[in-house]
Amino acid sequence: MAPTTRSPFRRTLALLAGTALLAHVGASGIAHAQTAPAPAAPEQAAPAPAAPQAAPVSPTAVAPAAPPMQMTAPANGPASVADLAEGLLDAVVNISTSQNVKDDEGVGPAPRAPDGSPFQEFFNDFFNKQQGNRGSNHNVSSLGSGFVIDPSGYIVTNNHVIEGADDIEVNFANGTKLKAKLIGTDTKTDLSVLKVEPKQPLKSVKFGDSSVMRIGDWVMAIGNPFGFGGSVTVGIISGRGRNINAGPYDNFIQTDAAINKGNSGGPLFNMKGEVIGINTAIISPSGGSIGIGFSVPSELASGVVDQLREYGETRRGWLGVRIQPVTDEVADSLGLDSAKGALVAGVIKGGPVDDGSIKAGDVILKFDGKAVTEMRDLPRVVAESPVGKQVDVVVLRDGKEQTVKVTLGRLEDSDQAAAGDNSSDDGVINPDPGENNDMDEPDQGGDNQTAPDGQDPQQGQGPDQQGQSQPPGQDQATPGQTAPKHVLGLSLSLLSPETRKAFGIAESVDGVVVTEVAPGSAAAEKGLKAGDVIVEVAQEFMKSPDAVANKVQSLKQEGRRNAQMMVASANGDLRFIAVPME
Numbered sequence: 001m002a003p004t005t006r007s008p009f010r011r012t013l014a015l016l017a018g019t020a021l022l023a024h025v026g027a028s029g030i031a032h033a034q035t036a037p038a039p040a041a042p043e044q045a046a047p048a049p050a051a052p053q054a055a056p057v058s059p060t061a062v063a064p065a066a067p068p069m070q071m072t073a074p075a076n077g078p079a080s081v082a083d084l085a086e087g088l089l090d091a092v093v094n095i096s097t098s099q100n101v102k103d104d105e106g107v108g109p110a111p112r113a114p115d116g117s118p119f120q121e122f123f124n125d126f127f128n129k130q131q132g133n134r135g136s137n138h139n140v141s142s143l144g145s146g147f148v149i150d151p152s153g154y155i156v157t158n159n160h161v162i163e164g165a166d167d168i169e170v171n172f173a174n175g176t177k178l179k180a181k182l183i184g185t186d187t188k189t190d191l192s193v194l195k196v197e198p199k200q201p202l203k204s205v206k207f208g209d210s211s212v213m214r215i216g217d218w219v220m221a222i223g224n225p226f227g228f229g230g231s232v233t234v235g236i237i238s239g240r241g242r243n244i245n246a247g248p249y250d251n252f253i254q255t256d257a258a259i260n261k262g263n264s265g266g267p268l269f270n271m272k273g274e275v276i277g278i279n280t281a282i283i284s285p286s287g288g289s290i291g292i293g294f295s296v297p298s299e300l301a302s303g304v305v306d307q308l309r310e311y312g313e314t315r316r317g318w319l320g321v322r323i324q325p326v327t328d329e330v331a332d333s334l335g336l337d338s339a340k341g342a343l344v345a346g347v348i349k350g351g352p353v354d355d356g357s358i359k360a361g362d363v364i365l366k367f368d369g370k371a372v373t374e375m376r377d378l379p380r381v382v383a384e385s386p387v388g389k390q391v392d393v394v395v396l397r398d399g400k401e402q403t404v405k406v407t408l409g410r411l412e413d414s415d416q417a418a419a420g421d422n423s424s425d426d427g428v429i430n431p432d433p434g435e436n437n438d439m440d441e442p443d444q445g446g447d448n449q450t451a452p453d454g455q456d457p458q459q460g461q462g463p464d465q466q467g468q469s470q471p472p473g474q475d476q477a478t479p480g481q482t483a484p485k486h487v488l489g490l491s492l493s494l495l496s497p498e499t500r501k502a503f504g505i506a507e508s509v510d511g512v513v514v515t516e517v518a519p520g521s522a523a524a525e526k527g528l529k530a531g532d533v534i535v536e537v538a539q540e541f542m543k544s545p546d547a548v549a550n551k552v553q554s555l556k557q558e559g560r561r562n563a564q565m566m567v568a569s570a571n572g573d574l575r576f577i578a579v580p581m582e
Contacts, residue, residue: 145266157265208274223266320351485545489521
């Protein structure tokens with residue numbers, strides 16, 4: 001199992017034993033009344049005049065005993081899933097892999113004792129022997145789970161179960177073992193398809209619709225935890241749409257059904273016996289189940305599996321835009337009632353929307369009829385769309401919603417188109433190689449520029465990227481510059497050959513250059529810095545510092561609280577920043 005959280009220390013698993021306390025019914029007084037009548041007090045007794053002896057005590061004068069309390073056990077426990085499990089166990093398989101690894105792989109030079117140490121001779125002799133034993137190979141084995149989706153022998157599992165394996169063997173519930181061939185794998189969703197050659201048709205299961213599953217629905221997991229094949233666990237769906245930063249298309253189902261190491265690649269069933277998830281990861285400080293497991297939903301997995309079976313690879317749709325989150329400040333500056341959608345920060349040259357159908361500054365609200373609630377929704381729905389499909393995209397532009405038609409390209413084709421942008425292919429966002437592909441983070445651009453929310457400002461940008469020296473400081477005026485305009489804590493100047501050279505600004509970048517940022521200002525908190533270029537304010541191109549000042553003043557008069565700015569870095573990467581004007 002692939003844990004998503006690693007604690008810096010191992011926690012001890014504590015087993016708690018509960019003590020049952022039995023409550024005793026205090027009925028001694030009642031029991032005494034039942035065994036003997038209460039005698040009359042001597043000083044109050046008087047002989048009856050009409051009879052020689054006292055009348056017997058009336059039975060009605062004694063309170064009847066209360067019936068003893070009884071604990072009744074329920075006739076049945078929760079509804080059994082035995083019949084359901086029995087029909088599914090044969091379709092779930094155990095997967096074992098082996099890999100040849102050199103003993104000296106990843107081992108550095110042997111340490112040596114300090115010269116003159118009294119144990120130097122023994123120390124060096126020991127490690128010299130260890131060095132002499134290196135070079136041989138050994139096998140590393142691992143275990144996982146999978147399930148049959150076709151009687152002819154197609155099996156689904158996780159990529160991390162079989163990644164790097166030299167040999168893959170599938171173990172069936174009846175004891176049969178078959179060698180498997182890798183048909184295709186997709187690292188972005190951690191899914192793989194295997195093929196075995198059975199002598200007879202295999203028992204198989206089919207995918208269900210995970211989109212109709214609700215939080216609280218019962219689910220059942222079957223797998224090979226810790227090598228105990230055919231293990232069945234039951235729980236509920238604890239959450240949906242979880243993003244655990246495992247890949248660009250995270251949309252996990254969270255379940256409390258016990259999932260442990262070895263369950264990876266196994267199925268998560270609904271109560272109809274349909275696969276609605278593929279168990280992939282757990283959160284586990286201790287290494288065992290703590291009731292937080294994650295499964296790839298079938299609505300995402302089924303399409304990937306179909307493509308891997310047909311092509312041996314994935315063929316995803318590609319939109320070719322850079323996007324960033326719509327923050328509350330950006331939403332306010334655009335007139336949105338709430339922070340929703342994906343803000344287009346740039347368009348990839350040569351991409352599907354390079355024809356102007358989608359522009360920088362647009363907010364994508366719907367894609368092919370599916371609402372884009374937050375930024376990370378867009379890459380997933382685009383990737384799930386067929387290549388070449390014409391889709392309707394609803395965008396917010398100039399304060400109005402518009403519907404544009406877009407024909408999707410293929411994600412793999414984006415490598416060449418985006419080569420000039422130094423981008424990698426993830427369907428929509430194109431971050432630079434080596435950067436965090438977390439879809440909750442804004443695109444950082446090609447020179448590690450500061451994120452739009454102003455967090456983690458980074459150094460070494462602008463002129464340093466061009467091999468020139470960085471200006472002495474943000475509070476120094478740029479050479480050839482006189483009387484800069486001051487707006488919202490920014491000192492602004494016209495772009496000139498001198499400012500381009502001083503800050504290393506590319507010729508393709510146009511707008512108004514920031515020469516200084518007041519420390520502690522709202523603009524500084526948003527990550528603006530000397531050398532940035534303001535291209536647009538409120539979707540209007542800025543030609544001069546005066547134009548920026550006039551537009552900001554106009555926005556204030558309109559009652560706007562934030563000024564939305566399109567900002568270019570020295571090499572032309574764009575991002576949007578909403579700067580408070582209060």
